[in-house]
Amino acid sequence: MHTAVCSNCGAETQVPFTPTAGRPIFCRDCYQAQKGGNRAAKPARKRDAAPAHSAPSGGARFQGAVKWFNEAKGFGFIQEDGGEDIFVHFSAIQADGYKTLAQGDRVEFDVVPGARGRQAANVVRIG
Known part of the structure; x- marks a missing residue:
């Protein structure tokens, strides 16, 4: 099983295949809703909700620059403050509208295991 982020609601989910860029991933609830033709069955997660992902000790989130x-x-x-590069997919960006990042943007994020190592989740621009 592989950990991925739902393209619809942003929830972490397990899938039996390696996620690939450009292919949407859905959690069980969103998949059932889409299969039935109702894409809005599960509301998007609130941005201020407590993250359910790993973070440094003390519950703080990671910070870095794109x-x-x-x-x-x-x-x-x-590039995580402290040096390591972390993969980020557009579906992990917590923003309305077109989801993109610019080189040098300061961001705060959670880190989850991905298909090829650590990847960012719940990414929010800061400052």
Whole structure:
């Protein structure tokens, strides 16, 4: 099983395949809603909800700067304060409208295990 982020509601979910860029991933509830033709059955998670992902000790979220982000492909990397590069997919960006990041943007995020290592979740621009 692989951990992924639902393209519709942003919830973490388990899928039996390796997630690929450009392919939407749905949690069980959103999949059932879409299958039935009702895409809005599960409300989007509130931004101020407590993150359900791993974070540094003390419950704080990670911070870093966007190293690069390819809008056409919908992914890029964040350089975590402290050095490590973290993969980020557009579906992890918590924003309304077109979800993208610019090089140098300061962001706060959670880290979850991905198909090829650590990846960002619940990404929010700061400052």
